[in-house]
Amino acid sequence: MKLNQNSISARLYRWFYLTEDMPKNLCPYFWKLVFMYILLIPVTILYLPLFVIRNETTETGERITISIVSWIAVGLALLMIFPITYFFYGWFPSNTTFGAWQTIGMAIWVVLIVCSTTWGILEIGKKRREKKRLIHREFIWNEDGDYIPNPNYVPYEYKPNIIIEFIKASYNKYCPRIEWNNEK
Numbered sequence: 001m002k003l004n005q006n007s008i009s010a011r012l013y014r015w016f017y018l019t020e021d022m023p024k025n026l027c028p029y030f031w032k033l034v035f036m037y038i039l040l041i042p043v044t045i046l047y048l049p050l051f052v053i054r055n056e057t058t059e060t061g062e063r064i065t066i067s068i069v070s071w072i073a074v075g076l077a078l079l080m081i082f083p084i085t086y087f088f089y090g091w092f093p094s095n096t097t098f099g100a101w102q103t104i105g106m107a108i109w110v111v112l113i114v115c116s117t118t119w120g121i122l123e124i125g126k127k128r129r130e131k132k133r134l135i136h137r138e139f140i141w142n143e144d145g146d147y148i149p150n151p152n153y154v155p156y157e158y159k160p161n162i163i164i165e166f167i168k169a170s171y172n173k174y175c176p177r178i179e180w181n182n183e184k
Contacts, residue, residue, distance in 0.1 A: 005181060012040065013036060
């Protein structure tokens with residue numbers, strides 16, 4: 001199985017485990033990725049202030065700005081937890097601090113859901129437009145109604161998916177070797 005060493009998962013793997021060596025076997029790599037993705041957000045939240053303070057390549061003003069923006073993001077993420085308390089305690093009165101936090105958190109959830117739904121619809125539309133370009137069809141109909149070879153034909157190139165490959169490997173009881181390449 002060939003994987004890209006510059007993919008997001010591989011770069012996060014190297015950052016999270018503080019290593020430059022990539023595993024040669026899919027099974028341990030897959031389970032380490034699962035563990036990494038589970039702990040990624042808490043570790044990033046804890047590591048972000050240290051990164052901002054230790055980053056000597058940026059100027060002091062930029063570090064302060066990045067630090068403030070990161071703490072605002074952490075605060076918004078924590079505010080998103082408060083609407084979940086509704087299921088356990090009900091809705092707090094709006095004139096209390098917890099009630100205000102629940103309202104703000106609910107507004108953040110609504111904005112997040114609307115934005116992600118809009119983005120998803122736009123991505124689906126983009127994928128459909130790509131399919132309509134017919135570049136992956138070997139034969140097309142021309143204006144005369146003849147079925148001719150497509151001059152713009154590009155064969156579909158299979159890209160391995162780690163989850164699907166792991167399921168196949170588990171089903172067949174083997175772990176494929178990973179060959180890493182350095183494509184951008």
